[in-house]
Amino acid sequence: MAKTTTKKTGASIAELERQRLTSLINSMTDGVVAVDKNFKVVIYNGAALGLLDINHIQEGTPLGDVLKLVDKDEKAVTVAHLVEKRNIATISRDHRISYSDGSLVNLYISIAPVHLGYGKAADQGFVVVLRDITHEKSLEEERDEFISVVSHELRTPIAIAEGNLSNAQLLAEKQLQAPEITGSLQQAYNQVTFLSGMINDLSMLSRAEHNKLTLKTADINVHDLLNELKKLYEPQAHEKGLALHIRLDPKLELLHTSQLYVREILQNFITNAIKYTDKGSVTVAAKSTPRGVTFDVHDTGIGISKGDQEKVFQKFFRSEDFRTRQHNGTGLGLYVCAKLTKLLDATISLDSELNKGTTFSITVPNQPKK
Ligand SMILES: Nc1ncnc2c1ncn2[C@@H]1O[C@H](COP(=O)(O)OP(=O)(O)O)[C@@H](O)[C@H]1O
Ligand SMILES: [Mg+2]
Incomplete structure (x- = not known):
């Protein structure tokens, strides 16, 4: 009688321990899976299920059945492989989980040897910690x-x-x-x-x-601005044998916005136009619109293919066209322009035909006066 009681208490202590451990690891944000020496799952937490994209792991399931790892070259690897011949914790940031739908997630994975023993004399096992990085x-x-x-x-x-x-x-x-x-x-x-x-x-x-970036607005005299830009860029244009024209709408009034950002955008358009044009001209035009001013920078240059047109505002994007690659560039100019355009509540657009030329336009509204 007494014997059974002791046994029962022993079992419930082990069960209690297990529950405490489970609630402890369940409070962790990293995925945790403990496996025995044969890499069969002993215990795991909710975050691990989330990362492995499954609802439940049957105790004793081989870890490799639920955790499909691939290396940099997308070759399958097993956790057992990673810890081979090692008695210390293995940490990797170079492996990814591959899901059944083909998607991949970059993983921080740490595999530490532990002694797992609920009574059974200290079985060797591993604790695997997983994090989406x-x-x-x-x-x-x-x-x-x-x-x-x-x-x-x-x-x-x-x-x-x-x-x-x-x-x-x-x-x-x-x-x-x-x-x-x-x-x-x-x-x-x-x-x-x-x-x-x-x-x-x-x-x-x-x-x-x-x-x-903050918006400091002032009244801009668009005539003066374009004349200044012409003076600034004419030497560069002439050096390449290009004409630089400006076309000003006589109806233009003062534009109330950030002079700095409008100038920055136009300078980017103009330097690109000069850079990516080998013969012909660059024309900078400004016309009045109901809410503000539309600026166009037109060139007779190499043009931008339809596919590239969708990408030119992306960070670091530069066309693969060899004529683009003949010139220096970071692919940041138009990305910055797009950012500034947002700040100005402006809209940016482009119209281009390969080998014919390109027009970049920006419509800048008047900002409310404070
Ligand atoms: N006027 C233009 N004519 C032809 N291609 C252009 C023109 N402006 C921009 N591009 C294309 O868009 C890319 C991104 O422009 P940008 O962000 O200013 O980068 P970068 O001038 O440093 O190359 C350029 O590399 C080029 O491929
Ligand atoms: Mg540029």
Whole structure:
């Protein structure tokens, strides 16, 4: 009699322990699955079910039946494989779960050896912790891409500027004629201008991404703005043998918005138009609309294919067209433009035909005056 009571109490203590453990691991946000030495499931929590996308795991189910892991090359791997010959915790951030519908989730997975023993003398097993790190992974990838684009784009202009400055120095030392020195200085100047434009894009981008951009409005004289831009970009256009025209609607009135952002957008449109046009012209037009002003930047350049037109406002997008790749660029300019357009309550659009030319347009409404 006494014997059975003891046994019963022992069993319920083990059951109690198990319940406590279950409620403890169920309070965790990471998926937890404990397996025995044969990688059969002993215990698991709700978060694990969520990650594995199933409702229930039968105790004793081989872990490999419910957790389909793949490596970087999408080759199947088993948890047993990952811990082979290791007695310490294994951590990986390079594996993914592959679901039956073909979708994949990036996984943080930690597999630690433990002694699982409800009474049975300390059976060896493993605790597997799973976490969805798809979001972190995409941030990492974006950061890597960013660093690679920026460092690559910085290299060429800095090398050219460096070479030209040292050349100019040499010529000056030898007291050679001025035209050669001015040529070198001009080259160096162009490259440094490109770099400062790029750094401007980057700082605008980082402020836009951190929602740090505010709208400071003022009355803009559109005539003056376009005339200034013409003066600023004419040398670049002429250097490529392109004409730069401006067309102004005589009915234009003052536009009340952010001068800085409108200018930034137009500068992006104009530099792109000059960059991606080899012959012909670039025309910047402004016309009055019921709510504000529409600006068009038209060029007779390489054009943008229908497929690319959908992507030009994406971060880092640059066309695969070899004529695009002949020029420096980060693929950030139009992305920044799209961000600024939102802040201005403006609308942006483009019309383009491959090998004929492109028109980028932005319609900017008047902001309410405070
Ligand atoms: N006026 C244009 N003519 C042809 N292609 C253009 C023009 N403007 C933009 N594009 C295409 O859109 C892409 C994205 O433009 P942008 O974000 O300014 O990047 P970037 O100028 O650094 O390449 C360019 O790489 C190019 O493929
Ligand atoms: Mg650009």
